[in-house]
Amino acid sequence: VQAMESGGGSAQTGGSLSLSCVISEYSGREHCLGWFRQAPGKEREGVAYIEEDGRTTYAHSVKGRFTISQDNVKHALYLQMSALNPDDTGMYFCAARLGGRCFGNGLSPDPYYYWGQGTQVTVSS
Numbered sequence: 001v002q003a004m005e006s007g008g009g010s011a012q013t014g015g016s017l018s019l020s021c022v023i024s025e026y027s028g029r030e031h032c033l034g035w036f037r038q039a040p041g042k043e044r045e046g047v048a049y050i051e052e053d054g055r056t057t058y059a060h061s062v063k064g065r066f067t068i069s070q071d072n073v074k075h076a077l078y079l080q081m082s083a084l085n086p087d088d089t090g091m092y093f094c095a096a097r098l099g100g101r102c103f104g105n106g107l108s109p110d111p112y113y114y115w116g117q118g119t120q121v122t123v124s125s
Helices: none
Strands: 003-007 009-012 017-023 031-038 045-051 056-058 066-071 076-081 090-098 119-124
Touching: 003 090, 003 119, 017 031, 017 090, 017 119, 031 066, 031 076, 045 066, 045 076, 056 066, 076 090
Parallel strands: 009 119
Antiparallel strands: 003 017, 017 076, 031 045, 031 090, 045 056, 066 076, 090 119
């Protein structure tokens, strides 16, 4: 299984960016897909995740500003980010758990088996 992110880049405070992630072999299987980010010198933190049935969960810091979605036909995971601020700066990773659900623990890295290489998001003030 491979996961590959795209998108990201630079934005000013208040701007928007979109991330995409293509994950092989997940369509048709029970799964949980998530986005994580890591700022320099900080631990990796969960941003949002989505279950196979479409239920979503967000970190408090991004709720109302970020939207996670999936396309089972395209094997794709998305993260639409708006009202960005400098605290959103970091390397963003997509993650996948295939063959099972996250059972409410999807903002932790523990449930995930597969990870992308990451894509950089930089927000300037």
